[in-house]
Amino acid sequence: MAIEAISGVRCRAEALEPFIAGLLAAAGADRPSADAVARSVVDASSRGFDTHGVRLAPWYVTAAQNGHVNCRPEMTFERKAPAVGHIDADLAFGHLASYRAIEEGCAIARETGAAVITVGRSSHHGATGCYTLAAAREGFAALGMSHANAMVVPFGGQKPFFGTNPLSFAVPAPGEEPILLDMATSSIPFNRVMLRRATGTRLPPEVAVDGSGRATLDPNEARAVRPLGGADFGYKGAGLASMIDLLCSAFTGMQHGATIEAAVPGAQPIRIGHFFLILHPASFQLIELFDARIGAFLRDLRAQPAAAGEKVMAPGDPEKAEAETRARDGIPIDLVTWGALRRLADTLHRPVPEATEP
Amino acid sequence: MAIEAISGVRCRAEALEPFIAGLLAAAGADRPSADAVARSVVDASSRGFDTHGVRLAPWYVTAAQNGHVNCRPEMTFERKAPAVGHIDADLAFGHLASYRAIEEGCAIARETGAAVITVGRSSHHGATGCYTLAAAREGFAALGMSHANAMVVPFGGQKPFFGTNPLSFAVPAPGEEPILLDMATSSIPFNRVMLRRATGTRLPPEVAVDGSGRATLDPNEARAVRPLGGADFGYKGAGLASMIDLLCSAFTGMQHGATIEAAVPGAQPIRIGHFFLILHPASFQLIELFDARIGAFLRDLRAQPAAAGEKVMAPGDPEKAEAETRARDGIPIDLVTWGALRRLADTLHRPVPEATEP
Numbered sequence: 001m002a003i004e005a006i007s008g009v010r011c012r013a014e015a016l017e018p019f020i021a022g023l024l025a026a027a028g029a030d031r032p033s034a035d036a037v038a039r040s041v042v043d044a045s046s047r048g049f050d051t052h053g054v055r056l057a058p059w060y061v062t063a064a065q066n067g068h069v070n071c072r073p074e075m076t077f078e079r080k081a082p083a084v085g086h087i088d089a090d091l092a093f094g095h096l097a098s099y100r101a102i103e104e105g106c107a108i109a110r111e112t113g114a115a116v117i118t119v120g121r122s123s124h125h126g127a128t129g130c131y132t133l134a135a136a137r138e139g140f141a142a143l144g145m146s147h148a149n150a151m152v153v154p155f156g157g158q159k160p161f162f163g164t165n166p167l168s169f170a171v172p173a174p175g176e177e178p179i180l181l182d183m184a185t186s187s188i189p190f191n192r193v194m195l196r197r198a199t200g201t202r203l204p205p206e207v208a209v210d211g212s213g214r215a216t217l218d219p220n221e222a223r224a225v226r227p228l229g230g231a232d233f234g235y236k237g238a239g240l241a242s243m244i245d246l247l248c249s250a251f252t253g254m255q256h257g258a259t260i261e262a263a264v265p266g267a268q269p270i271r272i273g274h275f276f277l278i279l280h281p282a283s284f285q286l287i288e289l290f291d292a293r294i295g296a297f298l299r300d301l302r303a304q305p306a307a308a309g310e311k312v313m314a315p316g317d318p319e320k321a322e323a324e325t326r327a328r329d330g331i332p333i334d335l336v337t338w339g340a341l342r343r344l345a346d347t348l349h350r351p352v353p354e355a356t357e358p
Numbered sequence: 359m360a361i362e363a364i365s366g367v368r369c370r371a372e373a374l375e376p377f378i379a380g381l382l383a384a385a386g387a388d389r390p391s392a393d394a395v396a397r398s399v400v401d402a403s404s405r406g407f408d409t410h411g412v413r414l415a416p417w418y419v420t421a422a423q424n425g426h427v428n429c430r431p432e433m434t435f436e437r438k439a440p441a442v443g444h445i446d447a448d449l450a451f452g453h454l455a456s457y458r459a460i461e462e463g464c465a466i467a468r469e470t471g472a473a474v475i476t477v478g479r480s481s482h483h484g485a486t487g488c489y490t491l492a493a494a495r496e497g498f499a500a501l502g503m504s505h506a507n508a509m510v511v512p513f514g515g516q517k518p519f520f521g522t523n524p525l526s527f528a529v530p531a532p533g534e535e536p537i538l539l540d541m542a543t544s545s546i547p548f549n550r551v552m553l554r555r556a557t558g559t560r561l562p563p564e565v566a567v568d569g570s571g572r573a574t575l576d577p578n579e580a581r582a583v584r585p586l587g588g589a590d591f592g593y594k595g596a597g598l599a600s601m602i603d604l605l606c607s608a609f610t611g612m613q614h615g616a617t618i619e620a621a622v623p624g625a626q627p628i629r630i631g632h633f634f635l636i637l638h639p640a641s642f643q644l645i646e647l648f649d650a651r652i653g654a655f656l657r658d659l660r661a662q663p664a665a666a667g668e669k670v671m672a673p674g675d676p677e678k679a680e681a682e683t684r685a686r687d688g689i690p691i692d693l694v695t696w697g698a699l700r701r702l703a704d705t706l707h708r709p710v711p712e713a714t715e716p
Contacts, residue, residue, distance in 0.1 A: 080471060080641055080642060081469075081470055081471025081472070081638070081641035082440055082441065082469065082470040082471065083440065083441035083470040083471050083472040083473065084470070084471030084472050084641050084642060086642070111439075111440065112439055112440040112441040112442070112470065113438060113439025113440065113441050113442030113474065114439070114441040114442050114472060114473070114474040114635075115441065115472070116471065116472040116637065118642060141605075141609075143601075154659065154662055154670045155670070155671075156664050156665055156668030156669060156670050156671070157662045157663065157664055157665065157668070157670040158662075158663045158664065158665055159662060159663055161658075161659060161662050161670075167598075169601040171604055171608070179600070179604070181597040181598070181600065181601050183594045183597055183598075187587070187590070187591050204590055213665070228586065228587055228591060228594055228595075229545070229586055229587065230588060232545070232562055233545050233586060235673075236541045236586055237586075238673075239539040239541055239673040240525075240539070240541075242537070242539065242655075242659070242672060242673050243501075243527040243539050243673070245655065246529055246537070246651075246652065246655060247499075249651055249655065250529070250639070250642075250643065250648050250651035250652050250655070251499075251637065251639070251642045251643065251648075252642075253642075253643055253647065255651065255654065256651065256654065256655040256658065258658055258659075259654075259658075277472075277635060279474065279609065280439070281608070281609070283438055283439035283442050284438060284442060284444070284476060284608075284609045284610075285608065285609065285611055289611065290608050290609075293604075293607055293608035293613065293614065294604065294608050296613065296614065296617075297600075297603065297604060297607065297608070297614040300519075300614065300616055300617075301512065301519060301600070301616075304512055304515045304516075304517060304519050305515065305516045305517055306514050306515055306516065307514055307515065307516055307571070310514030310515070311514055312512045312513070312514050312515040312519075313513075313514070313593075314600060315593075315596075315597040315600050315601070
């Protein structure tokens with residue numbers, strides 16, 4: 001899906017990240033939690049991943065204020081087997097637990113070549129790609145998954161059962177930012193429904209359903225979304241969602257996504273699991289050969305003949321272009337989100353950073 | 359996609375497997391190669407996975423006859439890191455290399471909790487699910503991937519670049535056969551185009567293109583297929599195909615799929631890579647808890663309210679039902695395939711097993 005234009009204010013990432021961290025800290029989050037959430041949402045927005053970016057910051061600040069997430073967690077890490085580690089997130093922000101998972105996973109994978117880190121008793125972690133990208137920026141490849149509460153109708157079903165269960169893969173690329181795949185296993189993430197409510201735009205056909213399971217284009221009527229693959233091949237999206245649900249539950253100790261309920265409707269759901277696989281490329285191949293293969297793939301793919309008006313791109317290419325624009329012009333923030341952030345800043349007595357008005 | 363009815367003969371798996379192994383051996387394959395290929399194609403067909411089942415047997419026998427695959431390989435296994443092993447398949451049948459990968463992967467994962475096995479210098483291995491299923495039948499979970507020569511047009515592109523790059527995941531389920539996801543990252547695998555040529559049926563809309571990149575319903579005109587997700591969300595299928603291409607090339611030492619060409623048009627392409635992740639459930643959780651989670655997921659999913667005329671199923675459920683029917687009635691084989699097998703049996707002086715005529 002193309003990156004959607006947002007009409008609103010623009011704010012520089014360097015100002016936005018400490019602003020959001022400051023709001024979270026003022027709302028009760030300890031420093032590591034506040035920093036992890038702010039780092040994640042600003043990283044996502046700086047790459048044009050707006051569904052999981054700054055738009056979610058007010059929700060996280062409210063979760064901290066209301067104590068729906070443990071803002072002063074005592075997370076524990078256990079090495080369950082030579083290539084397996086587990087993080088008990090102590091009901092913390094999923095962002096903090098997931099950055100920690102990547103750190104632990106990279107340290108183990110450097111020794112063992114491959115490492116799996118499971119995270120249990122966590123919460124929503126924003127964009128899964130923030131964590132696989134963090135690993136890839138350190139020279140590792142990473143596969144990341146998270147399950148979530150029910151938002152996606154199973155293939156042939158009527159009511160939501162799966163989370164939008166994202167899958168992300170990142171791998172270092174020579175001379176440029178890593179290749180990054182970061183996708184919901186539904187056609188659209190539910191956060192895109194939320195974003196369209198904020199921007200007042202309609203949904204694509206056949207991707208969302210209302211409360212009675214009927215397709216709808218109205219983001220305000222949408223109550224659930226459909227698995228990737230649509231009417232004919234949605235069993236594939238549902239199959240991927242099942243795989244992710246199982247890896248994030250049976251392997252992490254959590255229950256499957258459909259059992260997860262927010263303590264308060266609309267509040268941050270907890271007892272979510274995440275699953276990460278970290279690979280140390282130098283344990284697989286001479287790094288020069290590895291880089292050459294990745295580089296050749298990118299050159300060949302980007303040079304493919306395109307259909308009229310199209311361009312053949314690698315995963316993450318649209319976001320790389322957008323990141324350059326946003327580094328120069330600032331991050332666009334819709335007015336609903338900006339208003340919410342300003343109100344929170346007012347309540348929490350925090351200064352609001354400079355933003356360019358539309 | 360529902361399992362398609364096949365009009366043709368029926369033959370029992372117990373007779374079919376030694377028949378196909380015998381043809382391969384007579385065509386020059388050593389015993390392990392012949393047995394691995396026969397085991398894989400009959401396993402696939404016994405579960406209704408006909409696109410990658412017995413239909414491919416004549417192609418493999420011809421590859422053995424023509425020496426396009428190394429029928430007497432000297433495969434080597436190297437433990438590259440504590441949790442990473444690599445198989446150099448010596449241009450063998452991918453089936454033999456992939457069953458070996460699962461054996462080695464399970465042995466390592468029993469020690470380390472998680473293991474990655476890469477396979478290089480391999481060839482087409484049929485249905486990736488045969489190998490993840492073999493692991494799950496031994497109590498392990500497995501993720502398997504293979505890249506292949508160009509058959510799938512990239513999102514926004516005109517010419518094939520990706521293989522149909524399958525992804526498979528299998529996990530043991532308490533009291534029943536494992537849960538099995540086995541899917542091409544295109545809407546349909548190119549083998550379904552081939553199957554429809556054999557059965558004389560048309561293709562679903564918007565999944566295949568002709569030589570000039572235009573959509574076609576005619577399996578005889580189809581030259582390539584499109585990534586999962588269609589016109590709106592095909593970048594997701596293409597993203598998965600990219601991930602699989604990279605894991606099966608840069609990590610295995612092979613080149614990306616678009617560089618792979620069959621030595622002879624229509625012949626078995628070689629220098630293919632596969633990627634397997636094996637997980638040892640008991641290294642993650644108490645096995646009783648693990649089983650309880652998987653069982654609860656299955657019960658809850660299968661009990662979901664269905665749309666009119668539909669049934670909500672778990673990955674692999676349609677194949678489980680079909681496997682029961684086929685164990686009772688035999689495996690259906692279309693007449694094009696059956697004719698080819700009979701001709702090969704004639705040439706190679708092998709007896710043809712009893713088959714029920716239509």
